[in-house]
Each structure stands twice: as structure tokens, then as C-alpha cells.
Amino acid sequence: MISATLDGMTHAAAEQHGRVAARADRLTKTYGAGDTVVHALRGVSIGFGAGEFTAIMGPSGSGKSTLMHCLAGLDTASDGSVRIGDVELSGLGDKEMTKLRRDRIGFVFQAFNLVPTLTAEENITLPQGIAGRKVDQEWFETVVDRLGLRDRLGHRPSELSGGQQQRVACARALVGRPDIIFGDEPTGNLDSRSSGEVLSILRAATDEFKQTVVIVTHDPRAASYADRVVFLADGQLVRELVRPSADDVFEVMKNLDGAGGASAGAQ
Numbered sequence: 001m002i003s004a005t006l007d008g009m010t011h012a013a014a015e016q017h018g019r020v021a022a023r024a025d026r027l028t029k030t031y032g033a034g035d036t037v038v039h040a041l042r043g044v045s046i047g048f049g050a051g052e053f054t055a056i057m058g059p060s061g062s063g064k065s066t067l068m069h070c071l072a073g074l075d076t077a078s079d080g081s082v083r084i085g086d087v088e089l090s091g092l093g094d095k096e097m098t099k100l101r102r103d104r105i106g107f108v109f110q111a112f113n114l115v116p117t118l119t120a121e122e123n124i125t126l127p128q129g130i131a132g133r134k135v136d137q138e139w140f141e142t143v144v145d146r147l148g149l150r151d152r153l154g155h156r157p158s159e160l161s162g163g164q165q166q167r168v169a170c171a172r173a174l175v176g177r178p179d180i181i182f183g184d185e186p187t188g189n190l191d192s193r194s195s196g197e198v199l200s201i202l203r204a205a206t207d208e209f210k211q212t213v214v215i216v217t218h219d220p221r222a223a224s225y226a227d228r229v230v231f232l233a234d235g236q237l238v239r240e241l242v243r244p245s246a247d248d249v250f251e252v253m254k255n256l257d258g259a260g261g262a263s264a265g266a267q
């Protein structure tokens with residue numbers, strides 16, 4: 001385990017890659033107002049180095065999903081800023097934001113979000129079709145083989161196991177070659193074998209395909225695949241571990257659980 005600054009990417013990643021794929025500065029997110037106000041994020045500053053795999057952890061309600069959604073342009077900040085590469089998100093209109101998400105960001109969600117009437121292959125290539133882009137066939141073949149989906153391409157989601165559906169969702173995220181892949185509990189619905197497969201693929205996305213991966217997870221074993229694990233509590237970054245074991249992660253989580261989630265009420 002190596003320690004690192006809370007504010008930036010790991011020193012190793014910075015040296016290796018030297019580029020920041022995404023960055024939040026003094027990011028604040030407040031929901032509601034008055035008696036029902038919730039401070040979901042309270043001034044979070046963090047950078048994600050290009051080619052780095054980061055896991056975001058923390059107790060329920062600590063702000064993990066909110067942070068990921070703001071980083072991915074799926075939610076807007078109340079204050080502070082978010083950049084994807086060198087693009088500041090708050091300066092973008094709806095169309096530009098849609099284009100940026102489409103061109104540079106991939107998503108893998110717990111609920112898979114596959115279209116039930118389409119085959120695995122059609123699901124994988126759907127975003128490219130919507131964007132009016134030609135699928136890079138060679139890259140498609142590489143991704144399909146790497147994910148072990150070759151003999152499942154003609155199946156619909158209902159004909160696939162949960163792990164296979166999640167691999168299809170990963171293929172869909174990889175095939176457009178986004179700079180950065182966000183996963184919101186990407187292994188939340190999977191057994192340990194399928195989880196391992198999906199995490200290995202996300203690991204390969206950074207190691208082999210030089211993409212940046214950021215996941216939210218509750219699972220210390222899943223987090224141990226990451227280069228870096230950052231911990232949120234009460235809307236703030238409180239700890240960071242570099243290349244930790246699952247046991248290291250578990251110890252930190254044990255201490256944070258019970259620390260509470262985002263605080264409700266005026267402050």
C-alpha cells in the first residue's frame with residue numbers, strides 16, 4: 001500500500017501518464033432547501049489520472065453516486081467545477097454535453113441498461129449507430145474476444161446470464177473507445193465469479209486499452225482491483241489508499257461505517 005495526496009491522482013500514475021482524464025474542484029452538491037436541505041457533496045477536489053483505475057467507496061448516503069453523476073455530466077454541480085480532459089462541463093450547453101458524453105465517456109451500470117429486444121451485438125454497437133459513427137470492426141472483434149462474447153452475439157439479454165449481460169454492457173462501453181469509463185456499482189448484481197470477470201475487464205481497459213476507469217462500489221474485493229481507492233464520508237473525501245488489498249479497504253470501511261452519510265438540515 002502506498003500513500004498519496006487526497007487532492008490529486010497517485011504520484012505513480014502522474015509520472016506514468018502525466019495527463020488528467022477528469023477533475024473535480026471544490027465540487028458542492030446541495031439538494032432541496034431550508035429544513036430539507038441535503039449537503040450531498042461539500043467541496044470535493046479530486047483528479048483522475050489518464051489510464052488510472054479508481055474506486056470510490058464510503059458509507060451509504062456519503063455522496064458516491066452524486067460525485068460520479070456530476071463527474072459524468074449526468075447531474076450538475078451546485079458549486080465548484082468539473083472537467084473532462086480540458087473541457088469544463090458547466091460551460092457546455094445540452095447538445096455539447098450530449099456529444100461529450102457520447103464521444104468521450106462510457107457507462108456501466110448495475111442494472112445493465114441493455115435493450116431487451118436487441119441482440120448482444122446490436123446492444124454493443126447501438127451507441128455508435130446513434131452517434132452516426134461506423135463501428136471499428138477490428139476493435140469490435142478485439143473487445144468481443146477479450147470479453148468472451150463471441151458465441152453470445154446473437155442472443156438477447158433475456159437469453160444471457162447476469163454476468164454475460166454485464167460483459168455486454170462493458171463491451172458497449174469499450175467499443176466506442178471512450179477516454180473514461182464510469183461504473184456505478186458495476187458488479188452489484190453479480191456473483192463473485194462474474195464480478196471477477198467484469199473487474200478484470202475494467203482492469204484491462206486501463207492496462208491494455210489505456211482508458212481511465214472510475215467505479216463506485218461497496219465491495220472491498222472489487223475495490224482491490226483499483227490503482228487507488230478514495231473514501232467519502234458525509235460528502236467529503238476523507239481517506240485514500242493506493243493499491244490496497246481487500247483487507248486494507250475493509251479496515252477503512254469498518255471505521256467509516258457508522259460515521260454517517262450526508263447530513264440533512266441546515267448548517
Ligand SMILES: Nc1ncnc2c1ncn2[C@@H]1O[C@H](COP(=O)(O)OP(=O)(O)OP(=O)(O)O)[C@@H](O)[C@H]1O
Pocket residue numbers: 031032038039040058059060061062063064065066067261262263
Ligand atoms: N435527487 C435527490 N434529491 C434529494 N436528495 C438526494 C438526491 N439524490 C441524492 N440525494 C441525497 O444525497 C445524499 C448522497 O446520495 P448518494 O446517492 O450520492 O449517496 P451514495 O454514497 O451513493 O449512497 P448509496 O451507497 O446508498 O448508494 C443522500 O443523503 C441522498 O439521500
